[in-house]
Amino acid sequence: AQKVTQAQTEISVVEKEDVTLDCVYETRDTTYYLFWYKQPPSGELVFLIRRNSFDEQNEISGRYSWNFQKSTSSFNFTITASQVVDSAVYFCALKRRSEKLVFGKGTKLTVNP
């Protein structure tokens, strides 16, 4: 079975702080994909990033960065210099070849001014 754990239910930070959202996954497959989605207060989930299991290179996109470590089965997401607009629920998700996408329970991030 595949499983995604986002242990942090809610995080609250002050603007300009850095924040890391944790994601730990379980799968026996060697080929799989990991995703992060953002759900702002408007409700619609928006794709942020995907990473395949053979690519452990970290990725940076502006203030966002992702750290993929197969050794610890983690795919953590860091926001640098957080802004109020980053306030949202963030979901980590896992997909194996023949299975449907499985989501974690989400982490609600609140960035206070």
Added chain:
Amino acid sequence: NAGVTQTPKFRVLKTGQSMTLLCAQDMNHEYMYWYRQDPGMGLRLIHYSVGEGTTAKGEVPDGYNVSRLKKQNFLLGLESAAPSQTSVYFCASSSSGQSNEKLFFGSGTQLSVL
């Protein structure tokens, strides 16, 4: 850019009533999905479709039915609504079922069953 459109956005039902949620996508995607989102539970897959005329059960299919008569539309039906079906429902689509495919989501339908 419409993308994935869900109607209605809000609905209140009484126990035992029926209703249909409509999802429409204009991206010519083959795959469509219905999820429900509940506090502390994340998103759970109800039903999905891999193409026009096909449907399949997801993780929590009981109490729901679906139809995909046209490629662009995916309907979710509740025949006899129950309070346990109070939730936010999301439709999503993807061009294929490949592992690396990202999903495009609608803005959700908030359903309350009294």
